[in-house]
Amino acid sequence: MALLVQKFGGTSVGTTERIEAVAEKVCRFRKEGHEVVVVVSAMSGETNRLIGLANEIMEEPTPREMDVLVSTGEQVTIALLSMALQKRGCEARSYTGSQVRIVTDSTHTKARIKQIDEQRMREDLDAGRVVVVAGFQGIDESGNITTLGRGGSDTTAVALAAALKADECQIYTDVDGVYTTDPRVVDSARRLKQITFEEMIEMASLGSKVLQIRSVEFAGKYNVPLRVLSSFQEGEGTLITLEDENAMEQPVVSGIAFNRDEAKLTISGVPDTPGSALRILKPVSDANIEVDMIVQNVGEDNRTAFTFTVHRNDFKRAKEVLQRVADELGAREVGGDSKIAKVSIVGVGMRSHAGVATQMFEALSNEGINIQMISTSEIKISVVIDEKYLELAVRALHSAFGLDKLAVEEEAVKRS
Amino acid sequence: MALLVQKFGGTSVGTTERIEAVAEKVCRFRKEGHEVVVVVSAMSGETNRLIGLANEIMEEPTPREMDVLVSTGEQVTIALLSMALQKRGCEARSYTGSQVRIVTDSTHTKARIKQIDEQRMREDLDAGRVVVVAGFQGIDESGNITTLGRGGSDTTAVALAAALKADECQIYTDVDGVYTTDPRVVDSARRLKQITFEEMIEMASLGSKVLQIRSVEFAGKYNVPLRVLSSFQEGEGTLITLEDENAMEQPVVSGIAFNRDEAKLTISGVPDTPGSALRILKPVSDANIEVDMIVQNVGEDNRTAFTFTVHRNDFKRAKEVLQRVADELGAREVGGDSKIAKVSIVGVGMRSHAGVATQMFEALSNEGINIQMISTSEIKISVVIDEKYLELAVRALHSAFGLDKLAVEEEAVKRS
Structure with missing residues (x-):
């Protein structure tokens, strides 16, 4: 019985079938008695479609309006995932970044999180509901919509886990963990069961593009246990922690x-x-x-x-x-x-x-x-x-x- | 030099080219010295695309999540239109229903507007900016996203015009005004220069589907002069007022x-x-x-x-x-x-x-x-x-x- 923050990226929610599969997985955790907050990205391809529309109008759209535009991507996913959860009898409620009140600075398109109001999520969790939050987005102090930059959904997940003092922040991706090196180069490359934040940062910045580096730094700073694991296959993935036990x-x-x-x-x-x-x-x-x-x-x-x-x-x-x-x-x-x-x-x-x-x-x-x-x-x-x-x-x-x-x-x- | 609220429906903003044409029109009014608030619908086809996604998951999606989903349609349009205005050197800022604070009751998918905070729009207008607002959507007192039901963008426009005490609320559609009867049935049908709210309500409820009936009632109640005119051709349209002068x-x-x-x-x-x-x-x-x-x-x-x-x-x-x-x-x-x-x-x-x-x-x-x-x-x-x-x-x-x-x-x- 733990409090888990689970993040699913664009590929994991790329179609309504995949959203149903995510719902299935989340429901299973919920039924085991865990409290679950889910963070999702836009369906894969959606962000590029929106940027394409903007570029039909201007080559360099204003950052404020760009954030208003692309933040709709995650909003679509939270609604669809909540529906898929409800269909399975799993009570759920969706929130945009602005509704959770993920307050950021005003640096549009690459804002930094300043504060999170966990009160509303806490109430839903206490009522037995799964909380579904739009990744990648927030709101500045004047109420303008902001985004955290590409890959920012990882950061959202870690920040929510920190604010809620979650037991674990689970990042579901298309790989099943962090490897000793690229398996495409070395056949005998092996999935690591555990790695420290520092090591992960060095690995990530050197090309192992599993996690956004900012989210790892964030997790290290607030000591949020982070686990990378696969959306598509079973397995315990790789746990990233402060100290290697x-x-x-x-x-x-x-x-x-x-x-x-x-x-x-x-x-x-x-x-x-x-x-x-x-x-x-x-x-x-x-x-x-x-x-x-x-x-x-x-x-x-x-x-x-x-x-x-x-x-x-x-x-x-x-x-x-x-x-x-x-x-x-x-x-x-x-x-x-x-x-x-x-x-x-x-x-x-x-x-x-x-x-x-x-x-x-x-x-x-x-x-x-x-x-x-x-x-x-x-x-x-x-x-x-x-x-x-x-x-x-x-x-x-x-x-x-x-x-x-x-x-x-x-x-x-x-x-x- | 008047304060105008202009509403453009889905067909008028159906492609980025049409959004550019709307921007062109709005800029012209702005450059003539008018203050302009623009209300837009989702690009035509977008709302149905979103409903289609929801129906892939469930036949009768929960109304709360449906509102989170479909309200993204207008959010895309406000961002794109603001960009198109800025490209023309016309300062503009977009707002979702939640950002303007269009407060509604909690009847998801067919909410009623209770209150509008016009302060923020007023500041933008005073600073010379065009205000671009997402039609059809609001927020309830607990911060949940709501929608006003199909065609609700007309209602948004009238409500904003009432709150701002606008000189005129202009509804741009694909017809150039209200006719004495359907021109497809009677060749000599004639565009009316003026009509009263009461007449318009009777005409609308009887099948002249130019305006959403609720928006006409609203306009009548708050005595907002309403004008129906064409997005695609020039002309003065039909003015709908309390008393026929x-x-x-x-x-x-x-x-x-x-x-x-x-x-x-x-x-x-x-x-x-x-x-x-x-x-x-x-x-x-x-x-x-x-x-x-x-x-x-x-x-x-x-x-x-x-x-x-x-x-x-x-x-x-x-x-x-x-x-x-x-x-x-x-x-x-x-x-x-x-x-x-x-x-x-x-x-x-x-x-x-x-x-x-x-x-x-x-x-x-x-x-x-x-x-x-x-x-x-x-x-x-x-x-x-x-x-x-x-x-x-x-x-x-x-x-x-x-x-x-x-x-x-x-x-x-x-x-x-």
Whole structure:
């Protein structure tokens, strides 16, 4: 008998048949005696249809009206899901973001939640009703409709779970959990039973697009146990919590993340004077180009080299900006490579284990893979390598850190 | 420089191109210096699409959730129209029924407006903005979304006009005004420049489906000048007001209305005792069948005949009910005819003119048309005739009351 917040994304509610399947699942939890708050996204395709209508009128519609428009998507879903629940004899009531009073700031199209009034939901729960809330949307203090940006329904779910002090926030998606790495690259990739918020954030930002990163940060901040699981198949998914309860038995590295979307830029022969990093990066960020990894090498002759990565789509534009900067600074040359990939090992276990980097570099070296850039954080080590070695590197690391082995052990347990 | 409330229905905003055309029109009024509040319906087809989705889930969806669902239709239109206005440099802001605070009772799917907070609209108007409001919807005192029933956008427009004390409420439709009768039946049917609320109510309820009858009653109650005009062509339309300013010069009859959707039922040989009317009509209304005209003839031998009309769709069911009643009452027989039509003459001038009925009956008699039932009110006389004479009757009455002649006069003015 727990209080659960369950979130179902666009694919899970993409047709009325799927909405009925969600209702079936929710009813089952309700009948087991749990209190349930459901958060839903717009039916898949609906948000794009609405944006399409807006774009027939203007290329860049005003954000306030855009929010009024797209917030109808989730409103349709809450009504249909409530009907499907009621049809099953499961009392339910739907609420828009404005009705729950999910109060946000006024930054239309990417608002941030400031406050939630859980009173009304509480009354419904006490009366035995399932509460169905529109994800992704809120209302500012002047009563204008706002949205939290794409994927914001995850954030809504976590915020409601925090406000209601729910026992668990369950995010239903089209995958059945978080994996040690992409199963399409490594056959023996294994679903993690548990992972910490910190690890999840590093995994998510590195390309494991299971959860919106903001929602994980939010869950971590308010210590809301978060579970990722599949809408379409049974299973316990992956639980994301503050502390890994089984930390002692856990491996040092929890997962291998990777990203093919980056490109590398190098400006070399830069006079090694204070402020040169700023003079290089400011024009880049002024051009609205986001920079990921940054490495500055120690140089010779008072000159240094400066390398950073950007999204591959921004490569050409960033190179043009850098060319101008190089002329101004009297740098020697600007080089770049868009055929790179970033591979990272992630794990809270790294904190207390020395030699993890060495182990990583050795595994790559054994395969003859050259490392072009290195960047480290407390629970993550990332390297940039030639794109063509990506799959090889991921498999090598997955094996070197014993992530394959666990799969074999689990398999053995299953068979015994 | 007037304050105008302009309402555009589903057909007028059926595509983004049409929404742009509406924006063009609204901008023109704004640039002439008028203050404008626009009320819009859902894009044509949208409400049916949403109802279709609900019906995929249940045959009779709960009214509360139905309102949450269908109210998204107008919300889409207000956003798109506001964008189209902004694109033309015309400052605009959209509001849902809940945001304006159109407070209604809690009768979901056919709520009645109780109160409107015009403060926020007033601020926008003062700031030079066009206010775009979702028609058809409101919010009850507990914050639940409600709708006013189909066609309720007209009512929203009139209610806003009343709350804002607007100079005129303009209803844009696909016809260019109210006609003396249906132009498809009488070639010389003429657009009325002006008509009273009372006349309009009689015309509307008799089948001239230009305006929702509730909105006309509302306009009459609060004395909001109402104008019906075309979305698609220029013209001054028809003004509906409390008093016909040109009453002295107006003809006795303003228009000829008719209705083919009725059927007639007669129960004869009913014992003429107190309460028999009740005993006949109660079972009919208990079966949710609406009765229109009722006539009771003076009978012989303490027996009487009782005739009434119902919607043609209810004919069979009503006859079955009546058969049971006849057995209980010991009535002689039950008869009926579904091949009838109702024709009415309408005009406030009747009040002060005797002999209008005679003139009507004479015109019909001259054409050899037999009258089966008669019913009168202060400003209307209705007769039921054989359906096959309908067109003939309408043309004869249109001519007998001089409605053709005016058209000829207008034509003469145009030509001179």
